[in-house]
Every structure is written in C-alpha cells, then in structure tokens.
Amino acid sequence: MIENAAISTVDADGTEYRSGHVLIEDAHIVAVGEGPAQGEFDERVDARGCLVTPGLVNTHHHLYQWATRGYSPDSTLFEWLVELYPVWGGLDAGITHAAASAGLTRLATTGCTTVADHHYVFPSGAGDQVAALVEAANRIGTRLHLVRGSMDRGESDGGLPPDNLVETTEAALLGTENAIDTYHDPSPEARVRIAVGPCSPFSVSEELMTGAAELARRKGVRLHTHLAETLDEEKQCLAEVGCTPAEYAGRLGWTGEDVWLAHTVHLSPEAVRRLGATRTGSAHCPTSNGRLGTGIAPVRELLDAGAPVGLGVDGAASNESGGLGEELHQALLQARQRGGPRALGTREALWLGTMGGAKCLGREREIGSIEPGKLADLAVWRLDDLRYAGITDPVAALVLGATPPLARLFVGGETVVSDGELRTEDETVLAGELRSASAKLRESR
Numbered sequence: 001m002i003e004n005a006a007i008s009t010v011d012a013d014g015t016e017y018r019s020g021h022v023l024i025e026d027a028h029i030v031a032v033g034e035g036p037a038q039g040e041f042d043e044r045v046d047a048r049g050c051l052v053t054p055g056l057v058n059t060h061h062h063l064y065q066w067a068t069r070g071y072s073p074d075s076t077l078f079e080w081l082v083e084l085y086p087v088w089g090g091l092d093a094g095i096t097h098a099a100a101s102a103g104l105t106r107l108a109t110t111g112c113t114t115v116a117d118h119h120y121v122f123p124s125g126a127g128d129q130v131a132a133l134v135e136a137a138n139r140i141g142t143r144l145h146l147v148r149g150s151m152d153r154g155e156s157d158g159g160l161p162p163d164n165l166v167e168t169t170e171a172a173l174l175g176t177e178n179a180i181d182t183y184h185d186p187s188p189e190a191r192v193r194i195a196v197g198p199c200s201p202f203s204v205s206e207e208l209m210t211g212a213a214e215l216a217r218r219k220g221v222r223l224h225t226h227l228a229e230t231l232d233e234e235k236q237c238l239a240e241v242g243c244t245p246a247e248y249a250g251r252l253g254w255t256g257e258d259v260w261l262a263h264t265v266h267l268s269p270e271a272v273r274r275l276g277a278t279r280t281g282s283a284h285c286p287t288s289n290g291r292l293g294t295g296i297a298p299v300r301e302l303l304d305a306g307a308p309v310g311l312g313v314d315g316a317a318s319n320e321s322g323g324l325g326e327e328l329h330q331a332l333l334q335a336r337q338r339g340g341p342r343a344l345g346t347r348e349a350l351w352l353g354t355m356g357g358a359k360c361l362g363r364e365r366e367i368g369s370i371e372p373g374k375l376a377d378l379a380v381w382r383l384d385d386l387r388y389a390g391i392t393d394p395v396a397a398l399v400l401g402a403t404p405p406l407a408r409l410f411v412g413g414e415t416v417v418s419d420g421e422l423r424t425e426d427e428t429v430l431a432g433e434l435r436s437a438s439a440k441l442r443e444s445r
Helices: 063-068 077-088 093-108 129-140 169-183 206-219 231-241 245-251 269-278 286-292 299-305 325-339 346-360 394-400 427-443
Strands: 002-008 016-025 028-034 050-054 056-061 112-119 143-150 192-198 223-227 259-263 281-284 309-311 378-382 406-411 414-418
Touching: 002 378, 002 394, 050 346, 050 394, 056 093, 056 259, 056 281, 056 309, 056 346, 063 077, 063 093, 063 112, 063 129, 063 427, 077 427, 093 112, 093 129, 093 427, 112 129, 112 223, 112 346, 112 406, 129 143, 129 169, 143 169, 169 192, 169 206, 192 206, 206 223, 223 245, 231 245, 245 269, 269 299, 281 299, 281 346, 286 325, 299 309, 299 325, 309 325, 309 346, 325 346, 325 394, 346 394
Parallel strands: 002 050, 056 112, 112 143, 143 192, 192 223, 223 259, 259 281, 281 309
Antiparallel strands: 002 016, 016 028, 050 378, 378 406, 406 414
16 A cells, blocks of 8 residues: 555546555555555555656667667767667677666666667677567566567668668568567566567668568557658658658558657658547657757647657667656656747646557556556655755656656566665666676677
C-alpha cells in the first residue's frame, strides 16, 4: 500500500488526489483513491511529501550509444553519424550489454519503467546483440520494447553508413523474424516485446522498408523508424524519390495505428493531418533534437490532429544525460518556444511521458495510467526538499522543476529503485563495466 501521497492518475478524466493511496497486489493495481488506506497489508509505503505518477514510457532510444557519449559535440546529425559509424563498427555483445545496462539504470532512476530501444547496428562477428539487450533489461528490471533495426544501404549504394555495418536485405529480415520468434511476448504482462525497425530512409532500401512492414503485420508486431528528423534528410529524399520523407512513408505503407515514428520534426501541415488521420504515433525527442540542432517537432499540431505522441530520450551519444524525467520539462519548453505559452500544459507534458508513450507502443490498456487492473508500473517522486518547497501543485513541481529523486520505482509491483538508488544491481559495478566498454571501443578504431 502506497499512502499519504499526491496522485496524478493520468486517466481519461485527469483524476488527481491530494492525499491518496494506491494498492498493489502482485503485478497489478487493485485500488486507487483519496484518503488513508484501510486494512492490513504486507507493506505500507508512507509517501507523504511525494507525488505518484504512472511510470514513464521512453518511446525511442539507442542503448548501445551509452558507450560513445561525448563524441562529435558540435556537429549536425549527418556529420555526427559519419564520425560515429566507424566507432560503432567495433561493437560486440559485451559492449552492448554494458552500455544498455548503464543506460537502463539511468532511465530507471529518472522514472522510466518501459523502454523502446531501436538497435540497428549489427557488425559481423559481434555476437548476439539482441540477446545482450534482453539480458540487460532483465538485469535492471525495466520493460523492454526492442526494435530490431536494420540497414542494408551502405555508402556504395548511396547510403550514409559504411558498407561493413550494413546487412543484406534478406539477412536483415531473417534476423528480425528470428528476434520476434525468440523473444516477443504478446501477453498483457509482457516484459519483452519486439518491433520491426529499419533505421531510416537514407540507410535502407525500399525493398527493406516494404518487406519489414509486411513482416511486422504478418507477425502482429509494431513498426518503427526514424523519419523527418532533418532538412538534410528531406533534401535527399526529394532528390532520390521525388517526395518528402512523410510522403515516402505513406507510399510504402508506413502509416497506421501499428506504426510510431521517431522525431517527425519537419512535417508539412498535410503530413501532420495524415499522421493524425491514420493514428500514426510520434516519438518526440526534445533534448536530442536540441543537441543536434535539428529543429522543434510540431507536437501541438500532432496532438490536435489526433496522432499519439510520446517522449523519447534518443541515443545517449546525442543526449548525454540519458534521463527521461527531464524530457517532460524539455518537451514543454520546446512546445512553448514554437507555439507560445499555451502550446503545451504541464499535465499534457506528463501525459506525453506516460499515456502518450503507452499509446505509441500499443500498451495503453496495460500501462500509462494509474487505474485498477493495470500493471503496477509506478513512480513515487520526492517533492519534500528545498527545491520544491512552497510549490503547491505537485505536477507543476515535477514538470517545471528539476527532475525529483525517486522514493520508489515499481515495475509490475516489484521495486527497481528505492531512495534514488537502483536496487536490482550495484551501480558501481555498472559504471566500471561502462568505462571498460567505452575504452574498448575507443581502442578499436
């Protein structure tokens, strides 16, 4: 029993409690309401001075990049990729596991319970990258939506990645299907799900884009890719196929309720309407977009059009902080910079990080709000120190202030973070593994 807490349920009615309780039994929420809890419980959590929200949902990440933070700090996206691709050619399964374990820890300690990780680099002889990521999520305790990415268009075919980092189209599709068959769990309580994710229009062929969409729909899983992130991408797409990236996605069947797209910064009004009409999701990555100077996504317009919008941290090599809680604040600031002071409210920002993300991943019936029957994925934020003293609105304190420490983070009713520290693994050990992995990559160049 979590009690004496302010609670923002993020349900359809926006229900909030000034001093309420949440009852967890096994992996699920069984009750939520105002006032003290009655009865005997195995454990009582006195959350006085705290705010309880749904666990945050990260809709776009590249966990392997935690081993390459700080590279190319003043570059455009394409310049950054050109510098980083050769470094990522040195990845092996051990490096990916160490980077993912550290990255998931940072996400968990900033309120994140579910992570969509887009992994598209599979160097030859680098071991089982997919297994390395699944094992990291099991080790840390977060839910994982592993997007099995792919690239089949190297430099010799006009793509951006070096030829030694791309797969053949057939190998990419076979590898993706194998990941689905091995790891995808369609059950409501799933800890691991697989999605299909060719990297981007400038690194994959049309054949891979259409083949991946067919595979995902045949297997009943979701589709994800980068889209409309930069003007450079739009210029290349217009030159090669005679249309914008958003138009290209629609032409290839990459819109619909089973699709969510990363970034979607450069969209025409017609593209916004099309994404809304088809309920195609968007992973908004405000800090990463700011780090690379790509622009500000039209979040207000997408929401008004009916498109699901969630938040993404993006790869840690373009967002060295790697925390999800702070993206609530960044999303609000960017929306207001673009559209004025009413472009995004504090509770809308929290919705993006919870229910919006759940909708993008197709899990709005299971996570994203605090309601009986849903999974007990909960963040208990401490708002009782100097940084928040005198702020009477706890949601405003969370979204507008510094990211608060966590009193608890629950994933399926299990404690993953307590008193601001990971409880499933030793953070000192994880830091040492990450330092070794980063050094190994630097030395492999």
